[in-house]
Amino acid sequence: xxxMLLDPMGGIVLTNDGHAILREIEVAHPAAKSMIxxxxxxxxxxxxxxxxxxxxxxxxxxxxxxxxxxxxxxxxIISAFKRALADxxxxxxxxxxxxxIDDDEAxxxxxxxxxxxxxxxxxxxxxxxxxxxxxxxxSHDMGGGRKEVDIKxxxxxxxxxxxxxEDSCVLDGVMLxxxxxxxxxxxxxxxxxxxxxxxxxxxxxxxxxxxIEISKEEDWxxxxxxxxxxxxxxxxxxxxxxxxxxxxxxGVSDLAQHFLVKNNVTALRRVRKTDNNRIAxxxxxxxxxxxxxxQDSDVGTACGLFEISKIGDEYFTFLTRCRTPKACTILLRGxxxxxxxxxxxxxxxAMGVAxxxxxxxxxxxxxxxxxxxxxxxxxxxxxxxxxxxxxxxRAVAEAIEVIPRTLIQNSGNSPIRVLTQLRAKxxxxxxxxxxxxxWGIDGDAGKVVDMKTYGVWEPEAVKLQxxxxxxxxxxLLLRVDDICGAKSAKQAGGNVGxxxxxxx
Numbered sequence: 001x002x003x004m005l006l007d008p009m010g011g012i013v014l015t016n017d018g019h020a021i022l023r024e025i026e027v028a029h030p031a032a033k034s035m036i037x038x039x040x041x042x043x044x045x046x047x048x049x050x051x052x053x054x055x056x057x058x059x060x061x062x063x064x065x066x067x068x069x070x071x072x073x074x075x076x077i078i079s080a081f082k083r084a085l086a087d088x089x090x091x092x093x094x095x096x097x098x099x100x101i102d103d104d105e106a107x108x109x110x111x112x113x114x115x116x117x118x119x120x121x122x123x124x125x126x127x128x129x130x131x132x133x134x135x136x137x138x139s140h141d142m143g144g145g146r147k148e149v150d151i152k153x154x155x156x157x158x159x160x161x162x163x164x165x166e167d168s169c170v171l172d173g174v175m176l177x178x179x180x181x182x183x184x185x186x187x188x189x190x191x192x193x194x195x196x197x198x199x200x201x202x203x204x205x206x207x208x209x210x211x212i213e214i215s216k217e218e219d220w221x222x223x224x225x226x227x228x229x230x231x232x233x234x235x236x237x238x239x240x241x242x243x244x245x246x247x248x249x250x251g252v253s254d255l256a257q258h259f260l261v262k263n264n265v266t267a268l269r270r271v272r273k274t275d276n277n278r279i280a281x282x283x284x285x286x287x288x289x290x291x292x293x294x295q296d297s298d299v300g301t302a303c304g305l306f307e308i309s310k311i312g313d314e315y316f317t318f319l320t321r322c323r324t325p326k327a328c329t330i331l332l333r334g335x336x337x338x339x340x341x342x343x344x345x346x347x348x349x350a351m352g353v354a355x356x357x358x359x360x361x362x363x364x365x366x367x368x369x370x371x372x373x374x375x376x377x378x379x380x381x382x383x384x385x386x387x388x389x390x391x392x393x394r395a396v397a398e399a400i401e402v403i404p405r406t407l408i409q410n411s412g413n414s415p416i417r418v419l420t421q422l423r424a425k426x427x428x429x430x431x432x433x434x435x436x437x438x439w440g441i442d443g444d445a446g447k448v449v450d451m452k453t454y455g456v457w458e459p460e461a462v463k464l465q466x467x468x469x470x471x472x473x474x475x476l477l478l479r480v481d482d483i484c485g486a487k488s489a490k491q492a493g494g495n496v497g498x499x500x501x502x503x504x
Contacts (some may be wrong), residue, residue, distance in 0.1 A: 002119065012383015014338050015347045016118065018051030019043045031477055036432070038473050042466060046459070047151075047335050049466040052403060056470035059402040063395035064478055072388055078475045080392035085471040087381055088374045089464060095373050095438075096362040096460040113366045113456040114353040117443060118346040121337075123165055127343075130330055131350035133170040137328040139358055143432070149355045154278055154327040157347065159340040162312050163333035167344075173322040174252070175329040178268050179308060179315035179375065182257045184436050185266040188307040192244035194300040194319075196280055196287045201234055201246075201267075202253035203227040228255060237291040241299050245306055247271050249281060268317060269431045281317060281327035320470035356461040363452035366458040367440030368404030368422075374467075375400040376426040404441050413446025421448045462470070
């Protein structure tokens with residue numbers, strides 16, 4: 001189900017993404033704050049599974065309470081939890097399967113299972129192709145077998161209200177919300193030579209405060225002339241490399257525009273630094289800080305088409321048809337701003353999943369199957385744990401069942417009956433022989449189904465990260481035996497306003 005959140009400014013957020021909800025709500029309790037931090041960590045690390053982490057950590061803590069009531073010391077509980085965690089990770093490793101990252105079908109089924117419960121599930125084929133294409137464009141071989149997939153920096157999402165969701169696409173290049181600076185400049189150039197600057201094309205004023213005293217009228221004209229010469233020198237340095245398009249992060253003076261128009265060069269000004277970096281990646285240009293240092297090798301020639309077109313009532317600049325673009329823009333269209341924001345959040349999850357699989361090409365069965373397999377096997381292994389540690393160890397096994405149980409509840413079915421069926425399937429599934437069972441929950445009907453035939457898979461990285469984060473945070477909170485409020489400034493008696501500062 002979706003949640004509608006109202007922020008103090010009167011804006012609304014429509015989402016069922018766990019991280020987006022937790023990010024927006026106000027929380028006072030310190031333990032709850034540390035739980036919210038979990039979802040942020042999970043989001044930054046793997047980009048998916050934020051709700052799983054919170055549910056799991058909460059359940060592990062709930063299961064730890066009876067252990068504490070049995071007078072088992074927190075240190076003993078924590079060491080049992082750590083042991084269970086190590087075993088759980090090895091079980092996940094055991095039931096996961098390798099995947100071919102170049103097989104589009106396999107990747108699509110993987111990404112669609114990540115957004116199956118989200119708002120965009122109706123357009124899952126479109127979203128999968130957008131996410132996969134974007135991630136493949138920005139993945140970059142660093143050499144030495146290392147890969148870099150920087151979605152945050154190089155895959156920008158541009159949301160333009162209007163049109164249909166089906167009109168969304170991934171551009172093989174960059175799009176900016178900019179128009180040209182002068183009406184006579186060209187609005188469409190094929191195979192442009194592009195120069196990227198990080199300096200203003202206008203008269204440079206003195207660094208510090210500068211005063212000039214003038215006694216004669218000619219001196220005033222001379223000052224204006226010097227300014228003009230300075231701008232002309234800059235433009236000549238740029239025109240020497242014969243560009244078709246000049247993009248700068250700073251301003252462009254009227255005079256500079258005049259020189260550029262005269263030489264049939266198009267200019268864009270005040271482009272964001274992040275956008276400029278993306279253009280540099282896509283077109284192969286180098287960003288230059290001083291016009292005097294401009295060389296032929298700094299000019300970008302990898303872009304096939306520059307054009308400005310109007311979408312809605314705004315002008316947008318497109319730099320597309322790039323050869324090997326290492327940056328891209330995802331253009332999202334949709335009925336309203338709120339829906340576009342939710343689509344963007346879902347797309348972020350989908351790209352996170354695609355990125356994880358590029359790094360760790362292994363899959364686990366979804367639909368609560370992995371969690372159930374871990375739970376059943378941990379319960380079996382708990383019998384071999386000696387002493388009092390057996391109780392907390394078993395508690396982790398029970399806690400992990402919360403994921404399939406939640407899925408059954410969401411579908412409106414009876415958790416106890418279906419969970420018992422699922423557990424039976426996993427016990428039958430054999431422990432060593434068949435490499436684990438892939439039976440899980442069908443989220444719509446609430447029935448037990450085989451995830452292999454259903455084609456619901458999740459990246460192993462997400463599973464590993466969510467169990468690690470949940471258990472580690474539960475251990476952290478178990479180490480807390482008291483919450484003390486720091487003294488407020490009044491109690492401390494310190495002069496907060498003054499310079500001397502009391503003991504606050």
